[in-house]
Amino acid sequence: MTTSKPYYWMHLGAGSFHRAHQAWYLHRLLEQGDNRWHIALGNIRNDAELLLTALGEQQGQYTLETVTPEGERSYETITSVKKVLPWDKSLNAIVVQGADENTKVIAFTVTEGGYYLDTDHQLDPRHPDIQADLAGEARTIYGALTRVLRARLKQHGQPVTLLNCDNLRHNGERFRAGFLTFLRLSEDFELCQWVEEHTTSPNTMVDRITPRPTADIADRVREVMSVEDRVPVMGEAFIQWVIEDNFIAGRPALENVGVEMVESVLPWEEAKIRILNASHSCIAWAGTLKGQSYIHESTQTDAIRQLAWDYVTEDVIPSLSPSPLDLDAYRDVVLSRFSNPYIQDTNQRVAADGLSKIPGFITPTLVECYQRGTEPRATAVLPALFFLFLQRWHRGELPYTYQDGVLNEEAMHALLAADDALARFTADETLFGPLASDPRFARLMHDTVARLEEAGYVSGH
Numbered sequence: 001m002t003t004s005k006p007y008y009w010m011h012l013g014a015g016s017f018h019r020a021h022q023a024w025y026l027h028r029l030l031e032q033g034d035n036r037w038h039i040a041l042g043n044i045r046n047d048a049e050l051l052l053t054a055l056g057e058q059q060g061q062y063t064l065e066t067v068t069p070e071g072e073r074s075y076e077t078i079t080s081v082k083k084v085l086p087w088d089k090s091l092n093a094i095v096v097q098g099a100d101e102n103t104k105v106i107a108f109t110v111t112e113g114g115y116y117l118d119t120d121h122q123l124d125p126r127h128p129d130i131q132a133d134l135a136g137e138a139r140t141i142y143g144a145l146t147r148v149l150r151a152r153l154k155q156h157g158q159p160v161t162l163l164n165c166d167n168l169r170h171n172g173e174r175f176r177a178g179f180l181t182f183l184r185l186s187e188d189f190e191l192c193q194w195v196e197e198h199t200t201s202p203n204t205m206v207d208r209i210t211p212r213p214t215a216d217i218a219d220r221v222r223e224v225m226s227v228e229d230r231v232p233v234m235g236e237a238f239i240q241w242v243i244e245d246n247f248i249a250g251r252p253a254l255e256n257v258g259v260e261m262v263e264s265v266l267p268w269e270e271a272k273i274r275i276l277n278a279s280h281s282c283i284a285w286a287g288t289l290k291g292q293s294y295i296h297e298s299t300q301t302d303a304i305r306q307l308a309w310d311y312v313t314e315d316v317i318p319s320l321s322p323s324p325l326d327l328d329a330y331r332d333v334v335l336s337r338f339s340n341p342y343i344q345d346t347n348q349r350v351a352a353d354g355l356s357k358i359p360g361f362i363t364p365t366l367v368e369c370y371q372r373g374t375e376p377r378a379t380a381v382l383p384a385l386f387f388l389f390l391q392r393w394h395r396g397e398l399p400y401t402y403q404d405g406v407l408n409e410e411a412m413h414a415l416l417a418a419d420d421a422l423a424r425f426t427a428d429e430t431l432f433g434p435l436a437s438d439p440r441f442a443r444l445m446h447d448t449v450a451r452l453e454e455a456g457y458v459s460g461h
Helices: 016-020 022-031 049-057 092-099 128-134 141-155 171-185 189-198 216-225 266-289 295-299 302-320 327-338 347-351 354-372 377-394 409-417 421-426 429-437 439-454
Strands: 007-012 037-042 062-067 073-078 081-084 103-108 160-164 204-207 233-236 240-244 260-262
Touching: 007 022, 007 092, 016 022, 016 062, 016 233, 022 037, 022 073, 037 049, 037 092, 049 081, 062 216, 073 216, 092 103, 092 141, 103 141, 128 141, 128 171, 141 160, 141 171, 141 189, 160 171, 171 189, 204 266, 240 266, 266 295, 266 302, 266 327, 266 347, 266 354, 266 377, 295 302, 295 327, 295 347, 302 327, 302 354, 302 377, 354 377, 354 429, 354 439, 377 409, 377 421, 377 439, 409 421, 421 429, 421 439, 429 439
Parallel strands: 007 037, 007 103, 037 081, 062 233, 103 160, 240 260
Antiparallel strands: 062 073, 204 240
């Protein structure tokens, strides 16, 4: 695959995660002397204008600081962003770049909420942003890609890969289903057929804890690198990227820089969601109930770490075995990462959206344990902690504002005020599916909440 002109990987979403993750991998290829692929970076919304301007003035270069759990910091100048696409309401620069024949991959990080999917993972056409885009605007990934791909179809119709890099289960499939639904609703049947035939949307699993950059990063960069960087970014030392190898128009040699190119991303996705994401929530809820503010201090609390360790070891690993991953090693790496005091990740951030995390991250393990004929004692701790956490919220005793995209505050306050609050919570089909009517699960939750209360996971601080 040789070319006089570079191929372009256009990325939509100029946030910290892309710059600490995908851009780092493509930078590694350049470092190896493989200069066939460059990144063109843009943003759909006007919330990154200052960052894009500063990045443009720095010729797309910026410093990545990484930090290990032991506090070892390292610094690298990332050089893979060769074009910075300025924002305007019509997304002109993005449309021109996306329609360019040499653009072979269009990737995006727009956060989980940026796909406007309902609880059944279908596109929610009633959302005002989706309504606006169906009327011709480009507020969302769907409206933006419609503009880009219309121009591409009109100019030459060459195939392109649409790559979701967000932390969403089955992310390629779910984005693609949402996008095709959007195109049908907009009655652009020609484009819809072209997208079906001339694009692919591989599933991916992405992983690197990347907090919002704080002011002190630029000071450290100045001291160590002797440069004034207006847009440095910071992440943990750990990084992982697993991609289904289904690129329709060619791709960078990502396997040469540690990306795992696989036939199915499912085993990695399940391990991450159940071991990393669910344990993260467990630690955040438990830590909050113990009056702690940060993930690392909660993970370093022996009793809390043990809850997470038992959950993974006793219930998740048997559920996911056999696996191509070393699940015991993965568990230990995850808990080490959560212990990193230099990341300063908050319990508030990780505790959010529990009403979506229970059915998505936790209930599958509960169900599979019962199917195997074992009682999920260790997994029941997680929804029990969340129930106690919600009780604290109900009494106005949380030390921070709880954010949950699907929380109906009035209905939840009514449930928690009832004498049989726990029984009602446990009988919620949205949260627990088939277990909502299972008396064994109701008894287990009753016993688990009582055990946690005895262990001190209740009193206000």
